[in-house]
Amino acid sequence: METAATLLLLTCYGLSCYLAWAQRTPIYLFALLAGHLSALASPLWRVLYGVHYNNLPVGQTFLAQIAPLPVLLGAGWYYTLPVGLVFFLYTVRWWFPGPVTGLLTYLIFLLYHLLIETLGLRTQTWAYSGTSLPFDFSPLLLGSIMAGMVSYGLLYVTLAVHRFAWASMLLSLVPAALVISLLVYGLLGAPLWLALLLNQQAWISGAGLLSTLILLAWSGQIITGGITRIGHP
Numbered sequence: 001m002e003t004a005a006t007l008l009l010l011t012c013y014g015l016s017c018y019l020a021w022a023q024r025t026p027i028y029l030f031a032l033l034a035g036h037l038s039a040l041a042s043p044l045w046r047v048l049y050g051v052h053y054n055n056l057p058v059g060q061t062f063l064a065q066i067a068p069l070p071v072l073l074g075a076g077w078y079y080t081l082p083v084g085l086v087f088f089l090y091t092v093r094w095w096f097p098g099p100v101t102g103l104l105t106y107l108i109f110l111l112y113h114l115l116i117e118t119l120g121l122r123t124q125t126w127a128y129s130g131t132s133l134p135f136d137f138s139p140l141l142l143g144s145i146m147a148g149m150v151s152y153g154l155l156y157v158t159l160a161v162h163r164f165a166w167a168s169m170l171l172s173l174v175p176a177a178l179v180i181s182l183l184v185y186g187l188l189g190a191p192l193w194l195a196l197l198l199n200q201q202a203w204i205s206g207a208g209l210l211s212t213l214i215l216l217a218w219s220g221q222i223i224t225g226g227i228t229r230i231g232h233p
Contacts, residue, residue: 005074012077016084023091027162030173031080031087034154038177039075045185048193049128049139079147079177082112083155090159097159102224105155109148117144133192134206142209146184149216149223153180156223159230188215 009032016028086105089095095105117140120126128139157176161169195208 005070005077008081009073009076012081012084019088025162026166027087027158027169027173028084030170031084031154031158032076034174034177035076035078035080036072037075037174038079038150038181039072041178041181041185042071042075048185048189048197049143078116079151079154079181082109083151083158086155087158087162097227097230099224099228102227106148106152106220106224109151109155110144113144113147113151114140117147134202134209137209145213145216146189149184149188149220150177150181152220152223153184156226156230159227184216184219188212188219191215 012032013029016032019028020026086095090097095101121128121140128143133139133142154177157173157180161172164172189212191208191211192205193208195205
């Protein structure tokens with residue numbers, strides 16, 4: 001799994017460099033950097049959602065002391081790979097922003113993250129320890145819904161800044177994945193993880209899960225509206 005993730009990252013960087021030359025924009029490279037930066041929040045998800053990584057070596061650099069080195073490498077494409085593909089289709093006019101295409105795009109992002117989550121769990125790269133959700137709701141599905149929303153939000157930011165000057169694009173896009181992941185997992189997921197951390201009664205945990213799902217759906221509508229207003233290139 002680690003070898004495949006590293007090879008995929010190298011492939012993404014190779015394609016990003018080619019597209020940076022062909023389209024005269026570094027936005028694909030900036031998106032990969034944004035993905036790496038999002039890994040800095042991974043220790044927080046271990047506390048809030050019980051996510052832990054198995055047998056992943058930790059490097060000696062400052063960043064790797066915060067998150068395992070393979071997580072930092074894999075994060076480069078985890079959120080950003082589907083975003084880069086959709087943005088490329090947008091630039092060649094094979095994808096257009098709109099309510100229907102926005103919903104379909106999120107569903108594709110959701111399926112992509114379901115696949116990655118399933119592979120990660122089956123290879124025991126990560127696991128959800130001690131996480132029992134109300135209504136027997138699958139932690140894998142919840143994680144995929146949230147990850148898909150992060151990618152969806154990152155797509156909106158990418159579309160919104162692609163005409164910016166390079167310096168403004170860098171400052172806007174690189175921190176975006178980290179900020180959006182904190183909003184999705186931290187803020188929108190707060191009703192759920194607060195109930196889980198405080199070991200509340202079953203009905204309170206159930207209300208927390210429903211509240212989180214409603215907030216995620218609401219945020220998806222907001223992002224879809226923003227993408228729709230962007231218009232065509």
